[in-house]
Amino acid sequence: MLAKPLRPMALQARRLYVELMFQVMGRALQGISEVDQAARDEARELPEGFLFEMMVRPNGPSLVVEHLGGGRFHYHGDNPPRPVDLSIQFKHIAHAFLVVSFQEKTSEAFAHDRMLVDGDISYALRMTRILNRLEVFILPKLVASRAVKEYPANLKLPQKVLSAARIYLKVATQFFDTARAS
Amino acid sequence: MSQRYYEFFCPVKVIAGKAALEHIPYELSGLGVGRPLLITDKGVRAAGLLEPVLEACEEGGQEIVTIYDDVPPDSSTHVVKDIAGIYRSEQCDSIIAVGGGSAIDTAKAVNILVSEGGDDLSAYAGAGVLTSPLKPFFVVPTTAGTGSEVTSVAVIADTEKSVKLPFTSSFLLPDAAIIDPRMTLTLPPHITAATGMDALTHATEAFTCMAKNPLSDAYATAAVKKISTHLLKVMDNPKNTDSRLELAEASTMAGIAFSNSMVGLVHALGHATGAICHLPHGLCMSLYLPYVLEYNLETIREPLGELLLYMAGPDVYATTPANRRAEECISAIRKLRDALYQHCKLPRTLQETGKVEQDQLERIARLALDDGSIMFNPREVTLDDAMAVLKRAWG
Known part of the structure; x- marks a missing residue:
């Protein structure tokens, strides 16, 4: 009997969790592009001014990052300054939750038709590789192994810990700056 | 759940x-x-x-x-x-x-x-x-x-x-x-061979890649069985109408399978090779199939072992230990390629094509990483991995 009234609260909590994770991921994408050479090399191939969006259809949470050039990203929150060049869209908030709660890998979400790509598929692959790299840095190995196809065998603990600390510091700084500005 | x-x-x-x-x-x-x-x-x-x-x-x-x-x-x-x-x-x-x-x-x-x-x-x-x-x-x-x-x-x-x-x-x-x-009765031998291997690759990747599902599996296994049974019969006797029809049906069934479960690294490398070296698609599929299966082996051991039943028949399947079936399936594909080489010189390695230079391999590997098919490959492919597969396929 208690389950029914709690259901809307659970759905609301799920939505808030996805929103929060999108904010963390957006800021962390900017962060990893500032601290990790491999992520920068991957991003460098994107056109300058390239706008990437990850969103939940039809009007759910979203994150927008811009490639400033040289492999560096800038997080725009959920408002693109102009039409985006590439949009990766979850069909439903439940599907986004499966991915950002690390129950389903990004590649599995694509294979399960839970996500759509609107834009150049090669850029979508590039962004997915950067997101994967971000996840292996910022998540504990056990969780990261659930989030990516293969945990990189050559990633040593000191590099992971150091990179994660630097990315988290940048994410925290951005959250702090945003809070102070509002 | x-x-x-x-x-x-x-x-x-x-x-x-x-x-x-x-x-x-x-x-x-x-x-x-x-x-x-x-x-x-x-x-x-x-x-x-x-x-x-x-x-x-x-x-x-x-x-x-x-x-x-x-x-x-x-x-x-x-x-x-x-x-x-x-x-x-x-x-x-x-x-x-x-x-x-x-x-x-x-x-x-x-x-x-x-x-x-x-x-x-x-x-x-x-x-x-x-x-x-x-x-x-x-x-x-x-x-x-x-x-x-x-x-x-x-x-x-x-x-x-x-x-x-x-x-x-x-x-x-x-x-x-x-x-x-x-409509396929007059297809020349080398095109019959290459397109047959194309269909075999569609079915094999559909059965072993990430988006495989029970319905596409049914189409894929039926297609593999038809191809392994009839491709060499058609090569021996191109006017064999029944076997021609079996191959045409297999191609359609493999098409249904892969359009519902996608393909993987064989296609990513094949698309890149086609774009850079202008080799026909079916030939590219035939070139890379065994090498990519070897690369993916540990992640696809179970489905690939199961595929041996359709690739080599029940006798071979039954007499092969369960832990060797995947390798045996790759071996059966290699034997088919060898037979096609004997029939019509369908190249088995990049070197045998005579149209690929070794210094093109890195470009092929980089382009393959940006191909949509790679998303559905069961293993995460790095540039080094793609290069390793290409070097093995070089011959």
């Missing part, structure tokens, strides 16, 4: 077997149309493959309003625009594609323009742009490999912008695929 989820969709009416072409008039009338435009290429016409189609239609009281027979191997937006102009000026109301991948893709693109209007094909590029059904569209494949007659994609070159435009929509699927053994 299991995370398993899949989608499967194939609304194409498959009309297959003896005198299948003769069903075209009835099928057209069933859709309320009677002024088809036939799209094909010069090779199909020169091979005499149009005659049985035209005869079947004429005898059935079906007029073919006009024929466009100049589709090039790599079709372009210009060609599509020209054909759409003919369709409109002749007041056609349906399309029949007769040919291989290029003719079929061109016809799909023509169908977009004549159904949606306008001349700017690029406006419809991408996934899910089309939102309503297109004109009645039939496909008569003349190769047994691409499976294009049951796929919802088309790729057309935009020569002005030097890019390839991809189109993905379930509305691109034809209303009917007509599989008639007469």
Whole structure:
């Protein structure tokens, strides 16, 4: 009997969790592009001014990052300054939750038709590789192994810990700056 | 709770077997149309493959309003625009594609323009742009490999912008695929071999890659069984109508399988090699298949072992220890390639093609990493991994 009234609260909590994770991921994408050479090399191939969006259809949470050039990203929150060049869209908030709660890998979400790509598929692959790299840095190995196809065998603990600390510091700084500005 | 989820969709009416072409008039009338435009290429016409189609239609009281027979191997937006102009000026109301991948893709693109209007094909590029059904569209494949007659994609070159435009929509699927053994009876040995290996690769990747599902598995295994049983029979006796039909059916079934479960690294490397070295798609598939299976082995051991039953038959399957079946399946594919090499010199390594330089391998590997198929490969592929596979495939 208690389950029914709690259901809307659970759905609301799920939505808030996805929103929060999108904010963390957006800021962390900017962060990893500032601290990790491999992520920068991957991003460098994107056109300058390239706008990437990850969103939940039809009007759910979203994150927008811009490639400033040289492999560096800038997080725009959920408002693109102009039409985006590439949009990766979850069909439903439940599907986004499966991915950002690390129950389903990004590649599995694509294979399960839970996500759509609107834009150049090669850029979508590039962004997915950067997101994967971000996840292996910022998540504990056990969780990261659930989030990516293969945990990189050559990633040593000191590099992971150091990179994660630097990315988290940048994410925290951005959250702090945003809070102070509002 | 299991995370398993899949989608499967194939609304194409498959009309297959003896005198299948003769069903075209009835099928057209069933859709309320009677002024088809036939799209094909010069090779199909020169091979005499149009005659049985035209005869079947004429005898059935079906007029073919006009024929466009100049589709090039790599079709372009210009060609599509020209054909759409003919369709409109002749007041056609349906399309029949007769040919291989290029003719079929061109016809799909023509169908977009004549159904949606306008001349700017690029406006419809991408996934899910089309939102309503297109004109009645039939496909008569003349190769047994691409499976294009049951796929919802088309790729057309935009020569002005030097890019390839991809189109993905379930509305691109034809209303009917007509599989008639007469259409593949005169296929030369090396094309029979390459397209057969193309279909085998579609089925194998569909069965071993990330989006495999129970329905695509059923099509994939049936396709592998038909190919492993009949490809060499056709190579021995090209006029074997029954085996030709089995191969054509296998190609369609493999097409249904992979269009619902996607493909992996073999296709990523094959697309890149085709783009850089201009090798035929089917040949690229044949070149890379065993090497990619070896690379993926530990992640696909179970399904690949299961595939041995369809690749080599129940006796070999039963006498092979369970933990060796995957390796044995790769070995069976290698034996098939060796036999095809004996028959028609179908290359087994990049070196044997004589058209690939070693210094092109890194470019191929980099391009493959940006190919959409790689997303569905069961292993995460790095540049080093792709290079390692290419070096093994070099020979």
